[in-house]
Amino acid sequence: MNIDQFLVKVKSAIQKNLEGVIALRDRRSLKDDLSYVTDGDLFVQSLILDILKEESKVTIVTEESQAEVSHKEEEGFIVVIDPIDGTENFTSGLAEWGVSIACFLDYQHVGSLLGCPELNLWLKTGDNVERFNSRIRGLSSSLTLDELVKATQGHEYRILGCCVYNMINVIRGSFLSFENPKGANSWDILAGLNLALENNLIVEVDDKPYTGEYLQANRKYRFRVEHR
The missing domain is CATH 3.40.190.80 (D-Maltodextrin-Binding Protein; domain 2)
Structure with a gap:
């Protein structure tokens, strides 16, 4: 599994489908913990999972379909996904929501992606980061x-x-x-x-x-x- 290529594909797929994601922000339901899940969450998750279908032997851990990974299981690739972080913001019409993906191989980190698509802010492993000085x-x-x-x-x-x-x-x-x-x-x-x-x-x-x-x-x- 080429991690950098996978993360680039995810970013591209979300950017390409951003209008469709935003169109689903009003379609929401309450989960057991009284937080919202929207059709936008599920659409972003489906975009990521479609890309992962190209890979074999990948364990997926995602907020919207929680699967536990045990250290007793066979080692390999683990991809941890939060398809929309900040769903309350997303469904309320705010632009401050994000996508989070972390990749591990044999329980060691090998690459990650953070993105706020509506703000066009993205950061992934290997990027050069412009630094500010804040208090x-x-x-x-x-x-x-x-x-x-x-x-x-x-x-x-x-x-x-x-x-x-x-x-x-x-x-x-x-x-x-x-x-x-x-x-x-x-x-x-x-x-x-x-x-x-x-x-x-x-x-x-x-x-x-x-x-x-x-x-x-x-x-x-x-x-x-x-x-x-």
């Missing part, structure tokens, strides 16, 4: 008011409702840091964490240094990404 700290929108009060200890804060957009911002230096002290799912964060490592940021998961390992999809992880 803004990004926070997760999943935090309660009490958790926000405990987390805020700095100059400026932003809560944007999309982990992918936040990750791109911290990697580019538009944020000094981005964190979720409450916890997020693996498909929300694996691509961003590994692209942050690639760009020499400090990355912690559950209060320990993160070094690029695969994170199982059966729990949530607290994390913090910060510039040195």
Whole structure:
């Protein structure tokens, strides 16, 4: 499996079909956790899965059809997909939503893609990143008011409702840091964490240094990404 070629194909397919994705933002239903899933989520997922059909022996972990990967299983390619991150933004007509893909071979990271298609912001493994110098700290929108009060200890804060957009911002230096002290799912964060490592940021998961390992999809992880 050529990871770079796969990620380029995914980006191209989403860009080509963006108008169709956006047209589906109003078609939504509630999941068991009371979050939305839209037909746009499922359409983006289908675009990615169609590309993966060309590959053999690939384990797929995706938010909209959760499959667990065990270390007891045969090693090989694992592709972790969040077809639309920030669905609440997406279905509300906001442009700050994203796509996240992280690829692993034998549980070692080999490539990732983050994209905010409606903003035409993309970042993948191997890209050169223009850096800004910011003092803004990004926070997760999943935090309660009490958790926000405990987390805020700095100059400026932003809560944007999309982990992918936040990750791109911290990697580019538009944020000094981005964190979720409450916890997020693996498909929300694996691509961003590994692209942050690639760009020499400090990355912690559950209060320990993160070094690029695969994170199982059966729990949530607290994390913090910060510039040195």
